[in-house]
Amino acid sequence: MLDIDCLTYSLSDLKIAYNWVDENESLIGNDQNISHIISKNRIFAAASLLMLHKKSWIKLVKPDLPYSMNGSDEILIDATQNISLAADDVGYQYRVYCP
Numbered sequence: 848m849l850d851i852d853c854l855t856y857s858l859s860d861l862k863i864a865y866n867w868v869d870e871n872e873s874l875i876g877n878d879q880n881i882s883h884i885i886s887k888n889r890i891f892a893a894a895s896l897l898m899l900h901k902k903s904w905i906k907l908v909k910p911d912l913p914y915s916m917n918g919s920d921e922i923l924i925d926a927t928q929n930i931s932l933a934a935d936d937v938g939y940q941y942r943v944y945c946p
Contacts, residue, residue, distance in 0.1 A: 864898055867942060874899040874930060878943035881925060891931035892943050899930065903941070907933040 864875050876892025904910075910933040912926045934941050 864896070864944075868898045868900050871940070871942075872900045872902040873939070873941050874903050874934070875942045875944065876927065876931075878945055879925065881928070889928075890943055891925070891928045892941060893925060894927040897927055897930075903934075903939070904930075907937070907939060 867873075868875050874892055874897065876897040877895055878890050879893035879895070880888060880890050907930065910929045912929065931941065931943075933939075
């Protein structure tokens, strides 16, 4: 899956990201932080350029993508933050980068 909301600077950046995801059966996204919620400074793979291998989505128990609230009533603003949180919870390796 590729969700692209931003313009990448070069085709080679997309190829590097794609190859990493394919080789590692994981996910990659540009780094993003939401500083206006309770757990500040939690970097996650953002939807603005997210590649997700199908096997990683299955291994992460198919996390939901709509925004949601966790047990402490903290709003998770970005839908794809749930994917990174699910990966963090089980120690799943993924990559974030600044495109």
